[in-house]
Amino acid sequence: MKGARGAEGAESRAIAVVIPSGLRPLAGGAERALVAAHNVGGVLRELERRFPGFAAELGGSFAVAIDGELHPGAAQQPVAAGSELHFLPPISGGAGAAQAAAGGRVFAVPHSIAEAVALLESHGANARVLAGGTDLLVQMRSGLRPAVLVDVKRIPELQALRFEKEECVIGAAHSAAALREHPDLRERWPGVVEAAELIGSEQIQGRASLGGNLCNASPAADTVPALVAAAARCEIAGPGGRRFVAAEDFCLGPGENALAPGELLVALRLPLPAPRSADAYLRLIPRSEMDIAVAGAGVSLALDAQGRIAAARIALGAVAPRVLLLEELGRALVGAAPDEAALARVAEAARAAVRPIDDKRGTVEYRRHVAGVLARRALAIAARRAAAKGG
Numbered sequence: 545m546k547g548a549r550g551a552e553g554a555e556s557r558a559i560a561v562v563i564p565s566g567l568r569p570l571a572g573g574a575e576r577a578l579v580a581a582h583n584v585g586g587v588l589r590e591l592e593r594r595f596p597g598f599a600a601e602l603g604g605s606f607a608v609a610i611d612g613e614l615h616p617g618a619a620q621q622p623v624a625a626g627s628e629l630h631f632l633p634p635i636s637g638g639a640g641a642a643q644a645a646a647g648g649r650v651f652a653v654p655h656s657i658a659e660a661v662a663l664l665e666s667h668g669a670n671a672r673v674l675a676g677g678t679d680l681l682v683q684m685r686s687g688l689r690p691a692v693l694v695d696v697k698r699i700p701e702l703q704a705l706r707f708e709k710e711e712c713v714i715g716a717a718h719s720a721a722a723l724r725e726h727p728d729l730r731e732r733w734p735g736v737v738e739a740a741e742l743i744g745s746e747q748i749q750g751r752a753s754l755g756g757n758l759c760n761a762s763p764a765a766d767t768v769p770a771l772v773a774a775a776a777r778c779e780i781a782g783p784g785g786r787r788f789v790a791a792e793d794f795c796l797g798p799g800e801n802a803l804a805p806g807e808l809l810v811a812l813r814l815p816l817p818a819p820r821s822a823d824a825y826l827r828l829i830p831r832s833e834m835d836i837a838v839a840g841a842g843v844s845l846a847l848d849a850q851g852r853i854a855a856a857r858i859a860l861g862a863v864a865p866r867v868l869l870l871e872e873l874g875r876a877l878v879g880a881a882p883d884e885a886a887l888a889r890v891a892e893a894a895r896a897a898v899r900p901i902d903d904k905r906g907t908v909e910y911r912r913h914v915a916g917v918l919a920r921r922a923l924a925i926a927a928r929r930a931a932a933k934g935g
């Protein structure tokens with residue numbers, strides 16, 4: 545752990561201890577402490593000496609993560625100089641919260657957002673949110689080793705689905721399968737629902753959540769272009785309270801999202817569509833079953849009383865490190881009829897905007913071409929759906 549030595553003039557045995565958030569008041573608010581010890585017992589004795597009552601508050605059933613690796617909290621567990629040590633105390637005070645140390649890691653099941661945020665905050669990089677697990681478990685099989693899994697599926701707000709005056713609120717842990725079954729959603733956002741329906745298989749959709757699809761931040765994630773086209777807002781909770789981020793600003797690049805340490809995605813908020821409006825999502829995969837998109841296009845469109853385009857949002861997936869929202873194209877289409885000329889314009893603008901990779905699924909040229917075709921077709925479908933609504 546860089547900086548562990550020398551920061552307090554501590555000698556070569558210095559270990560950086562991250563104080564759990566619940567015990568920080570005992571430690572005068574300190575988030576970290578440097579101690580000199582050889583093992584967990586020594587660390588604990590030193591902390592107890594400095595912060596009387598620390599060990600009693602921590603309790604007897606804690607585990608420790610040493611440089612990200614989980615160990616039972618055995619006193620004789622060696623801790624090398626320069627390590628970073630996290631105490632993983634049992635969840636305290638949370639009604640119904642459960643925790644089990646299984647398979648070498650702590651599995652926490654908070655029942656409220658406050659509990660989840662406290663866990664994420666106190667365990668920092670050692671903790672990972674688990675929703676459906678369809679991305680996370682694959683990553684863990686490939687070597688990712690979070691010491692603490694925070695299962696957010698029991699938090700009611702993350703499972704909510706409700707219509708407010710101006711928005712539909714979809715809890716981040718809501719599964720793709722549950723979305724599919726909701727008639728109002730399909731009626732108002734057929735594009736978002738068809739994107740969710742494309743995730744993996746029926747079994748995968750039973751677990752996979754919208755929030756997980758976004759937070760995983762794969763450039764090829766299917767629901768992200770559809771959510772961006774639908775102008776969704778991401779509701780985020782963290783140690784500093786709630787904040788909102790537009791869906792197009794949430795995924796920053798492959799595997800990178802806009803969440804700060806200690807934050808979790810609570811919900812997606814979709815503005816209620818205007819009367820003559822609809823959306824659509826299309827993707828192309830190289831194989832017929834369960835593959836990653838070579839390109840995807842989400843379009844949301846509103847028509848005016850004369851059938852001209854009143855508003856349009858066109859988002860492309862899998863053709864850049866993050867979803868591309870073609871804002872200029874959307875503005876340029878306002879006032880146009882959704883005719884052949886408009887469709888050609890959309891295809892051309894999409895082809896010009898992409899920055900795809902070249903890999904076994906498709907060359908740059910192929911992806912460029914497919915993006916143009918999908919954008920054009922998705923706009924045509926959205927326009928047909930919007931026109932069919934009349935009103």
Ligand SMILES: Cc1cc2nc3c(=O)[nH]c(=O)nc-3n(C[C@H](O)[C@H](O)[C@H](O)COP(=O)(O)OP(=O)(O)OC[C@H]3O[C@@H](n4cnc5c(N)ncnc54)[C@H](O)[C@@H]3O)c2cc1C
Nearest residue numbers: 673675676677678679680744752753756757759765766809
């Ligand atoms: C066989 C298979 C096929 C697949 N096919 C597709 C496909 O066709 N299209 C597609 O887009 N995806 C596909 N996926 C990927 C995956 O199913 C989706 O990305 C899914 O939506 C992830 O949701 P989850 O709930 O399982 O997320 P998890 O695996 O639980 O989490 C994914 C990541 O997001 C984080 N996270 C989850 N929820 C939150 C939250 N509320 N707040 C903060 N962080 C959070 C987790 O810590 C983790 O880093 C496939 C996966 C498999 C295994």
